[in-house]
Amino acid sequence: MADGIGALAPTPLAPFDPAAFRAEFPILARQIHGRPLVYLDNAASAQKPHAVIAAMTEAMTQSYANVHRGIHTLANETTQRFEAARASIARFLNAPAPENIVFTRGSTEAINLVANGFAEFIQPGDEILLTEMEHHSNIVPWHFLRERHGAVLRWAPVRDDGALDMEAFARLLSPRTKLVAVTHMSNVLGTVTDAAAIAALAHDVGAAVLFDGSQAAVHLPVNVRAIDADFYVATGHKLYGPSGIGFLYGKAEWLTCLRPYQGGGEMIESVAQDRITYAEPPHKFEAGTPPILEAIGLGAAIEQLRALDRPGALTHEEALYARAADGLRSIPGAKIIGEAPCKGAILAFTLDGAHAHDIAQILDKYGVAIRAGQHCAEPLMRRFGVTSSARASFAPYNTFEEVDAFLDALGRARKLLS
């Protein structure tokens, strides 16, 4: 990478070592109901490495004050760390500058921020194009624009294998389309969407494009400039960072023209009784004292990821997924939801005659943590004609032994329920 801040990316990279990576996560040594924890709910939230715990602890024990307004040493140190986290995220996404990164509470707030700012550009009848596989957090904020501003929501269909139907997607675009909001990786199907192609098609009709990178940013290298995203959102707690922190990447022109989301301290340049001047982005979107410790923790998580051999980690995840999917296929009555050619290590499934909640509850007794339910994706559940599904989602710290423990527990659950 020759240009911009991406050139600062480290060039180190010992080959991915699953055992060494796993050892960074102290919680994985826990026992649940007398058995070793098998944590396969990573798509809901990932566990935290020593680096994050240490960074937050150090901040609290050594160097903490409010950011941006203090003159004293602690305020300066804390501000530096806080802004260093922003710069880490910018490098992580290959954003042009740290100023393209707005700290939010998570992906949900980031999308709400964009929807809120976009409201004034929406005329009744303007269209927002989503897909059937969006998480509710990338649906409900757009419903606000439908309810309050007359926007029309369009839904690009998902094929039977879980891939986005790109032909139908292209047909749904028109000059009426103002915004396209699409997941970069489905939290249920694991489907990875072709972000660059989606952005190019959206831009052809003059629409802006937002990617929900809540899952994708965890597993894939993201280059917001290569895909030409107008907005890209992700959340810290899935990226091995703390909860309560996430981010919005926005192109400079968008962050300049969107109006502030919330008002308060930190986001203003000057306040008078009859007028107000806002701070420059990103600060104009960060009203009030931000989640300082969480941002520092996220910065540590991102730096750890940037120092990781991510292609190696991805290969490991794919192997875990393949073993789990193969094992599942050999269980009578089991059905995988989402087998798109390009997908991440998320395994959603149903088992004939067994409710997903029963499966998850029984698996818990064997120490295996999976998710069951609608996964905050009701339109997608309806698309596949199920009321709920079980989901095992993998991280690079998972092991093949854990996959086998999961399959073994699933076999026992099936026996108990049949």
Next chain:
Amino acid sequence: MASLTAAQPEVMAHLRDAFSLMEDWEERYAYVIDLGRELPAMAPDLKTDANKVRGCASQVWLNAQVEDGRLRLTGDSDAHIVRGLVAIVTQLYNGLPIAEAAAFDPKGFFDDIGLSEALSTQRANGLAAMIARIRAMAS
């Protein structure tokens, strides 16, 4: 339809005995699942939105009718373990005079016999939602 009689003391004694004999969670789950299998089928036309119990992670329907001042409950769920819980609560409440049904809270009993302990928080909340629904219907 057989006339309604409350069998609550017998049901409680039976559940207490059964749970006290079971050593591990697998047996308890298997027992609860079996109770669900023995639950009389709920008429499909009673599985309405109005009869759906909110606060349960899986789908749960409960219908209450009053006959001669006594509660007659039917219910169902799409999840096996929950259907077992529906069986337990319907057995506990069926045939009770409605005033007694409205007053009866089995939470302490469930804690006592170790049923609550066997459930996840989400499921325990669902069970509490069923109880609240039945008591509200009886009030």
